[in-house]
Amino acid sequence: MTTDNKSIVQRALAELIETGSTNALEPLLSDDFVHHRPDSTSSTKAEWLAAVHAALTPLAEMQVQVHHLLADGDHVVVHSRRQLPDAGPEIAVVDIWRLDNGLIAEGWEIIEPVAHAAANLAWWQPAESL
Incomplete structure (x- = not known):
């Protein structure tokens, strides 16, 4: 099942x-799909597909480099770096997907601008010591 889940997310x-279209993605999501963000908000399948679709036009030329695609049971984790053309900002992204019966049922996403990575290494220190 792990290999099948990994193949579904990879596809x-x-x-x-x-x-550059969500048309091929939509049938791979369960009807009750939920996408979770780090700020504790979440979106439904329709809301998330609309947000992805809206982002695709300005990001059509974005370069995506997948560094890791890992699967464990019903979860698949993708670590990627994405960059806009013309040396635009680069981001590191970790997506976690949970699959159920061959469909993507839940997703979690963490995005970090690569330029901010060093500053985030000291997040536990009081602000006055930074």
Whole structure:
């Protein structure tokens, strides 16, 4: 099952990146799909697909480099770096996907601008010591 889940997520990402459309992604998401953000907000399948679709136009030329694609049971983790053309800002992204019955049922996403990574290494220190 782990290999199948990994293949489903890999296919979803490839189709999204290659086509620049959410049309191929939509049937791979369960009807009750939920996407979670670090700020504790979440979105439904329709809301998340609309947000991804809206981002695709300005990000159509974004370069995506997948560094890790790991699967464990019903979870698949993707670590990637993404950069806008013309040396635009680069971000590091970790997506965690939970699959159920061959469909992506939940997603979590963490995005960090690569330029801010060094500053985030000291997040536990009081602000006055930084």
